[in-house]
Amino acid sequence: MTSTLTPDEANTVLKSPKSEIVDFTIRELQDAVAGLPRFSDIPSSEIGRASKQAALAFLGRLFLAEKRYQEASEVYLQIINYGDNIIDSEYGPLFNTQNENSSENIFSVQFVPGLAPNAMPQHAYPAASSGWHIINPLGSLAEEYGFDDGTPFSYNDPKFVQEDMGANRDQRFRDTFIWNESSFQGRRYVCHPDSTQSVDQLTYSKQATRTGFGFRKYFDESFNGNLRNDYGGNIPVIRYAEVLLSYLEAELEAGNAITQDLLDQTINRVRGRESVDLPPITETNPDVLRDILRRERRIELAFEGTRLWDIFRWEIGDEVLNGDFWGAPFPDSERYPTTSIKLDPQSRWYVTSKSFRPGIDDRWPIPESETNINPNLAD
Structure with missing residues (x-):
């Protein structure tokens, strides 16, 4: 809708073609790019304001979703060429109050303790x-x-190491999860199925984990205020890490040459940040690199709102959203054989089963309450 409708118009309007909506959104984002300041020009008094880079990043997401890879590549390259954003040396602090205003965080939801609090804790x-x-x-x-x-x-x-699942792992695992016998807020976290006295015991009934894992990312563990009203940590929506990984994907899917220099400018900068420091990727075969890149996106951008859209874009819902889903393993549990609804050779806790329907579960449904008023919307 680009103008106000009368009730009669609203109750008889036809749906616009998807292509028309996509073109409209592209124009809106391009206008936003023209009118917004560069990230580096936003003063400290206006931290949180949208920038050119933010609008370009949303535009890049749209071009990727539409499989317009060359256009996506050009948009992401604009952000890179501005040179305003960085890959920070530390991963974990990007998601809490320690370093939420890092230049890696291009656009974030802003929270203010007591006024506009973040109730995620x-x-x-x-x-x-x-x-x-x-x-x-x-x-x-x-x-x-x-x-x-x-x-x-x-x-x-x-x-x-079963007793410490974070040992010897990618640092981002330790920055994202809590697991049995790990520490959170200086407290020992106990979720073992046999730990009947723990309030966090893994069961199907307690108000506790359902997978054997908990969530660390986004939290300042020194916080001790009211969980609903006093936490003000921001939530990143667009990070420079996503820009670099998306630029590599756009180049790969556009059929452009994959060089070591391109890998070093993108995926290796992300996984090479000081706190992560993983060996560089050297694979330039697109068919092999594709899986490496997709895994890197899932790890780096975990819980940042991109995964479902990646699944839809890659058309892999029937592969990854089907079948049984499992949690953490507890091979030493005496209760596991009689309490887990399904059993797994690795003694992983059973969580749920899913059945993804292509063409149905990857579409936004129009509410029946709307189609009852205007049957045109059902067509």
């Missing part, structure tokens, strides 16, 4: 820290994080 903290524990990472995500020497994760690898 109330929802996601473990019960031992008075939270509701309702953000529980799946095992399929945890298993994507390799070891800190760059080798892929395996439960059978000697580097995997």
Whole structure:
């Protein structure tokens, strides 16, 4: 809608073609780019304001979604060429009050304690820290994080330590998850199925984890105020890391040459940040690199709102959103064989099962309440 409709018009209007909506959105974002200041020109008194780079990054997302890869590449290159943004040396502090105003965070949702608070701690903290524990990472995500020497994760690898699942792992695993016997807010986190006295015990009934994992990303663990009203940590929406990974994807899918220089400018800058320091990627075969890049996006951008749209763009919903989903492994649990709804050879906790329907579950439904008023919207 580009003008105000009368009630009669609203109740009889036809749906616009998708192409028309896409073209309109592109024009709006291009106008925003023209009218907004550069990231580097926003004064400290206006931190949080949208920049040219923010509008360009949203435009790049749209071009990627529409598989207009060359245009996406050109948009992301504009952001890179501005030179205003960085890959910060530390990953974890980007998501809490320690370093939320880093130049890596191009655009963030702004929160203010007591006025416009971020209530995520109330929802996601473990019960031992008075939270509701309702953000529980799946095992399929945890298993994507390799070891800190760059080798892929395996439960059978000697580097995997059941008693400390964060040992020898990609630093981003430790910055994103909490796991059984890890520490959160200076407290020992206990979610083992046999730990019947723990408020965070993994079951199907307690207000606790449903996967054997908890959530650390986005939290300043020194915070001790009211969980609903006093936390003011911002939530990044667009980071420079996404820009670099998206630029590489656009170049790859556009069929442009993949060089070591391109890899070093993009994916290797992301995984080479000081706190992560993983070995550089040297694979230039697009068919092999594609899987490496997609895994890197899932790890680097975990819980930042991009994963579902990546799945839709890559058309892999029938592969990754089907079947049984598992949590953390508890091979030493005496209760596991009788309490996990389904059993797994790795003794991973059963979480749920899904059945993805291509062409249905990757579409926005129009509410029946709207089609009842205007049947034209059902066509």
